[in-house]
Amino acid sequence: MANLKTSQKKTKAQSMGMHTEILTGKTQQKFFNPDEAENFFYWGTYDVDFNKRTELDVKDMDCKEANKKIDELMSEGYGTIVIKNPQGKHSLGVGILNKLNLIFEGSLGYFGVGSIDGPMVRVNGRVGWSCAENMMAGKVVIEKNAGSCFGAAIRGGDLICKGSVGARTGIDQKGGSIIIGGDAGAFTGFMMQRGRIVVLGDVGINLGDSMYDGTIYIGGKIGSFGSDAVEAPMTKNDIDWLNRKLKVAEMEENFDVSKMTKVVAGKKLWNYDALEPTEKKGAI
Amino acid sequence: MVKKKKNKKKNVKEVKGQLGKKKETAREKMIGQTIGYRYDVNLLPDYKKLTPFLKKYIEHMGWDDLNWLEDVHMGYEEDRPAVFDRNANGWVTIPKKIKLPDNQQDRDMIARELLVKFQMSPNHPLVDLKKAYRKF
Numbered sequence: 001m002a003n004l005k006t007s008q009k010k011t012k013a014q015s016m017g018m019h020t021e022i023l024t025g026k027t028q029q030k031f032f033n034p035d036e037a038e039n040f041f042y043w044g045t046y047d048v049d050f051n052k053r054t055e056l057d058v059k060d061m062d063c064k065e066a067n068k069k070i071d072e073l074m075s076e077g078y079g080t081i082v083i084k085n086p087q088g089k090h091s092l093g094v095g096i097l098n099k100l101n102l103i104f105e106g107s108l109g110y111f112g113v114g115s116i117d118g119p120m121v122r123v124n125g126r127v128g129w130s131c132a133e134n135m136m137a138g139k140v141v142i143e144k145n146a147g148s149c150f151g152a153a154i155r156g157g158d159l160i161c162k163g164s165v166g167a168r169t170g171i172d173q174k175g176g177s178i179i180i181g182g183d184a185g186a187f188t189g190f191m192m193q194r195g196r197i198v199v200l201g202d203v204g205i206n207l208g209d210s211m212y213d214g215t216i217y218i219g220g221k222i223g224s225f226g227s228d229a230v231e232a233p234m235t236k237n238d239i240d241w242l243n244r245k246l247k248v249a250e251m252e253e254n255f256d257v258s259k260m261t262k263v264v265a266g267k268k269l270w271n272y273d274a275l276e277p278t279e280k281k282g283a284i
Numbered sequence: 285m286v287k288k289k290k291n292k293k294k295n296v297k298e299v300k301g302q303l304g305k306k307k308e309t310a311r312e313k314m315i316g317q318t319i320g321y322r323y324d325v326n327l328l329p330d331y332k333k334l335t336p337f338l339k340k341y342i343e344h345m346g347w348d349d350l351n352w353l354e355d356v357h358m359g360y361e362e363d364r365p366a367v368f369d370r371n372a373n374g375w376v377t378i379p380k381k382i383k384l385p386d387n388q389q390d391r392d393m394i395a396r397e398l399l400v401k402f403q404m405s406p407n408h409p410l411v412d413l414k415k416a417y418r419k420f
Contacts (some may be wrong), residue, residue: 038337039404040344044418050346099345111406136370137352155370156352168350175355194325194355194385215326241328264326 018047043116045098048079050136051260059085065091093121109188110147113140124159132159135176141250148185154195159195160249167204170197173214179249181244186223189216198242200255208263212270216263217242230266238262299318321390322360330389337397350396358388358395367395369402372409376402 041047045069054073058066065257070093073081080101086092090109100119106109107125117136129147132140137157148166151159156176164182186204189197192211202220208227242257329350342350358365361375365384369376378384378398384391402408
C-alpha cells in the first residue's frame with residue numbers, strides 16, 4: 001500500500017533528511033491468467049464425495065493418529081466423516097485444506113479444528129480454548145458452549161457457536177464471520193482488524209478494544225466499549241446481511257436484527273506510518 | 285453585447301479511493317504514503333451480482349454463501365487494480381485487457397472469481413513450495 005507518489009518536489013520530511021526509507025509495495029509481479037481452467041480444489045488436495053460416508057472411533061488414538069487417519073480417509077474419497085468418542089482431546093481435526101463434511105459426536109479440547117481451509121464441521125458438544133484458530137475458509141458449527149479465544153486470528157469462513165463463549169472471542173480477527181447465539185465474555189473483538197462478529201446475547205467489558213477495523217453487531221447489553229470502539233448506524237445492507245447470515249447459522253428464529261448495536265473502529269489508532277519510527281528516533 | 289460565459293463542466297471522474305485520485309491528507313502528503321485502505325474493506329457483498337463461476341464454486345464446496353470470499357475485494361497496487369492473495373501474501377495484478385465495471389460490488393465479484401482461479405491453478409506459487417516442503 002505504500003506507494004503514494006505525490007509530486008516531483010521533495011516533501012517536507014525528505015528535505016529535512018528524515019525520509020531515508022524507500023517505500024515499496026509487496027507486489028509479487030504476478031498476473032492473473034483469465035483463461036485459467038476451472039478447478040475447485042487446491043493442488044495436492046483430494047476430490048471427495050459428500051455421499052461417501054464413514055465413521056472413525058478415536059477413543060484409543062492420540063490427536064496425531066486421529067488427524068492422520070482423517071487424511072487417509074479423505075484420500076480414499078470419503079466426503080463425510082463422523083468422529084466417535086473425541087472425549088475432549090486437544091488439536092483434533094486441524095490443518096484440513098479440503099472440502100469435507102466432518103462431524104464430531106462429543107466435545108473437543110483446546111485448539112480444535114485449527115488452521116482449516118474449506119471443510120464444514122459440526123461439533124455436537126462443547127469446545128475448549130482457541131477453537132478454529134487461524135481458520136481460513138469453511139463453516140464450523142458448535143452446538144453447545146465454547147471457551148476463550150474462540151476464533152482467534154480467524155481469516156475467513158463462518159464460525160458459529162449456538163451457546164455462549166468465553167473472553168477474547170475473535171482476538172486479532174483478520175476476516176470471516178463469528179456468530180454467537182448466546183453471550184460473549186470480556187474483550188470480544190480485541191485487536192480485530194477485519195471481518196464481522198455477531199453476538200445475539202450480552203457481551204462483557206471492553207468490547208472491540210483497540211480494534212483497527214471490522215464490524216461487531218450486538219443483540220443484548222454491552223458491558224463497556226473498549227479503546228477506539230464506537231457505535232455506528234445500521235444500514236439496510238447490514239440488516240440484509242444479518243438476516244441472511246443468521247439463516248446460515250441456523251439461528252433465524254424471530255430475532256429482530258434491526259435493533260442490534262453496530263460497533264466499528266473509531267480510527268483514532270490509524271496513525272501508523274513509515275515515517276513515525278524515524279520521527280520518534282529524532283525526538284529521542 | 286455581453287458575452288455569455290460558458291460553463292465548462294469538468295469531465296474528470298473521481299474514482300473513490302483510487303490511488304492518486306483521492307484527496308490526500310496533510311499527513312499523507314508529508315510522509316508520501318497512503319494511510320488506511322483505498323477501497324471499502326467492510327463492504328458487504330451484493331448476492332444479486334454473483335457470477336455463474338462463483339455459484340458453481342459455492343455449490344461444489346457445499347457452502348451456503350460466498351464464505352471466505354466475502355472478505356475479498358478489488359484493491360490497487362502500484363496504480364493498477366489488483367487482488368490480495370492471502371496464500372501467497374502478495375498482490376496479484378489484473379491484466380489490462382480485463383475491463384472493470386464502475387461499481388465496487390461488480391469489481392469485487394470479478395476479483396473473487398479471478399482469485400479462486402489463481403489459487404486453484406497448478407501455476408500458483410505455493411505449488412512449488414508444497415512440492416519442496418510438504419510433510420504429509
